[in-house]
Amino acid sequence: MVERVSDFKMPEKVVTKLLKDALPDNVVVSRDAKNAACRSASIFILQLSIAAAEKAQDSKRRTLDNQDIIKAVTDLGLGEYAPQLVRFGAQRKRNAKRKESTLMKSKAKKNTEELEQFETPELTDQQPEQYSQEMDQSDELENSQEYDQSQDLSGDEDDPLHIDE
Structure with missing residues (x-):
C-alpha cells in the first residue's frame, strides 16, 4: 500500500491520452496542466480506493467489487x-x-x-474388395512358406543344427 500520496503517481502517458480523448482536437495541453492532471487523478484514485476499501471492510471482505466502487463514488459526492x-x-x-x-x-x-x-479414413466401396484380395494373397504366401519349411524339416545332414532322431 502507498505510504504517502507523493509515492503514487498516475503514468503521464495514460493521463495525456485521457486528456486528448476528452478535449477537442484544437486544444493544446501545457506540461504544467498535464502534471496537475496526473497529480489530481492520483489523489482521486487514492481517495476512491480508501473509501471503497472501507465499504468492503464493512461487509467483512478483503476484495473490492463494483458495488464498493459505486458506493464510494456516491459517498465522495x-x-x-x-x-x-x-x-x-x-x-x-x-x-x-x-x-x-x-x-x-x-x-x-x-x-x-x-x-x-488421428481418425481413420472411411472405407470406399472398392476398399473392402481390395482388403479381401490382400488377405487371400497373404494366406497363400503363408501356406507356401509353411510348405517350404516342412521340406526344410526333412533334414539336411550338412546342417550343423540338424539332429538325428
Whole structure:
C-alpha cells in the first residue's frame, strides 16, 4: 500500500491520452496542466480506493467489487456518475462472457481438428474388395512358406543344427 500520496503517481502517458480523448482536437495541453492532471487523478484514485476499501471492510471482505466502487463514488459526492459506472460494469461483464465463449469455441475447434488427424479414413466401396484380395494373397504366401519349411524339416545332414532322431 502507498505510504504517502507523493509515492503514487498516475503514468503521464495514460493521463495525456485521457486528456486528448476528452478535449477537442484544437486544444493544446501545457506540461504544467498535464502534471496537475496526473497529480489530481492520483489523489482521486487514492481517495476512491480508501473509501471503497472501507465499504468492503464493512461487509467483512478483503476484495473490492463494483458495488464498493459505486458506493464510494456516491459517498465522495459524485453520485451522478453511479449509473454510468453500473452500465460500464454490466458491459464489461458481457464482454468478458463473450470473450470467454469465443475462447471456448476456439479451443473446441482446435481440439476437433487435432482429433481429426488421428481418425481413420472411411472405407470406399472398392476398399473392402481390395482388403479381401490382400488377405487371400497373404494366406497363400503363408501356406507356401509353411510348405517350404516342412521340406526344410526333412533334414539336411550338412546342417550343423540338424539332429538325428
